[in-house]
Amino acid sequence: MPSRRTLAIANSQHTVRYYPGRVLAYAVMKQLLLLTFVAFASEAMAQDAQCVPERAAMVEIIRAYARLEADALGPQGISERVLEAVGKTERHRFIPGHPSCSVAYMEAPVLIGKGKTISQPFVVALMTHLAAVKFDDTVLEVGTGSGYQAAVLARLVRKVCTVEIIPPLAEAAAKVLRELGYDNVTGKVGDGYEGWPECGPFDAMIVTAALGHVPPPLIEQLKMGGRLVMPLGAADAPQQLTVIEKITPTETRTRSVIPVRFVPFTRSQD
Numbered sequence: 001m002p003s004r005r006t007l008a009i010a011n012s013q014h015t016v017r018y019y020p021g022r023v024l025a026y027a028v029m030k031q032l033l034l035l036t037f038v039a040f041a042s043e044a045m046a047q048d049a050q051c052v053p054e055r056a057a058m059v060e061i062i063r064a065y066a067r068l069e070a071d072a073l074g075p076q077g078i079s080e081r082v083l084e085a086v087g088k089t090e091r092h093r094f095i096p097g098h099p100s101c102s103v104a105y106m107e108a109p110v111l112i113g114k115g116k117t118i119s120q121p122f123v124v125a126l127m128t129h130l131a132a133v134k135f136d137d138t139v140l141e142v143g144t145g146s147g148y149q150a151a152v153l154a155r156l157v158r159k160v161c162t163v164e165i166i167p168p169l170a171e172a173a174a175k176v177l178r179e180l181g182y183d184n185v186t187g188k189v190g191d192g193y194e195g196w197p198e199c200g201p202f203d204a205m206i207v208t209a210a211l212g213h214v215p216p217p218l219i220e221q222l223k224m225g226g227r228l229v230m231p232l233g234a235a236d237a238p239q240q241l242t243v244i245e246k247i248t249p250t251e252t253r254t255r256s257v258i259p260v261r262f263v264p265f266t267r268s269q270d
């Protein structure tokens with residue numbers, strides 16, 4: 001069976017033969033437009049196909065890390081639904097400077113500008129898993145950074161609201177999320193300590209910067225039974241990745257998972 005492209009060319013030969021003059025020019029232009037469209041479509045497909053082996057390898061490494069952390073995570077490790085989402089999310093597109101596929105998908109944090117980093121893939125997958133999100137959920141992320149964690153979440157839930165305190169990072173993230181078609185993510189510039197009441201209430205929250213305590217406004221905006229996942233502890237020492245579950249309007253249950261190291265939660269842009 002001929003490809004769409006071969007068919008387009010075959011049709012053009014047939015059409016051109018019978019229409020001279022202005023009609024011929026019109027037919028040629030139409031054909032050129034069609035060929036341009038086909039060229040763009042194949043370029044987009046090639047981009048989608050970029051880094052596919054590296055992403056698959058990354059998922060296997062995440063599985064291996066999860067097995068090492070079986071005491072904290074249980075024998076099931078990270079849910080297949082989350083692994084599928086990280087396996088499809090274009091991490092390389094969120095990293096400034098067009099890194100190679102091997103750099104973008106290595107099991108390490110990556111610099112994203114302004115001294116900030118995207119966490120290593122295992123930690124992104126683990127936080128997403130611990131947030132235990134469902135298809136119909138509304139989720140808050142504090143610390144948009146590159147937009148990568150928001151993109152992973154966007155594949156799993158109905159709506160993601162993400163707050164970033166550094167305007168150029170928020171703008172760059174919004175741009176790439178828009179380009180990649182993540183239209184269920186809404187972002188804003190601000191201090192995520194205050195949450196985002198107008199976007200909530202939230203079924204789950206992920207905070208991607210380290211703080212010594214849980215911001216009370218976040219607990220207020222969390223639904224009953226909702227989970228907040230964040231690195232708790234001082235900025236200059238390892239923190240504990242912690243799950244805080246809202247069990248009654250005034251009570252939470254807290255579980256420490258593993259030690260982690262995150263960039264500091266700040267209350268101003270610097």
Ligand code: SAH
Nearest residue numbers: 143145146148149164165191192208265266
């Ligand atoms: N989730 C990001 C990781 C970003 S690193 C990603 O996937 O790329 C943590 C981010 O938290 C930084 O961009 C930092 O500027 C931001 N941050 C720190 N304190 C904040 C606050 N009070 N409100 C909102 N964002 C904050």
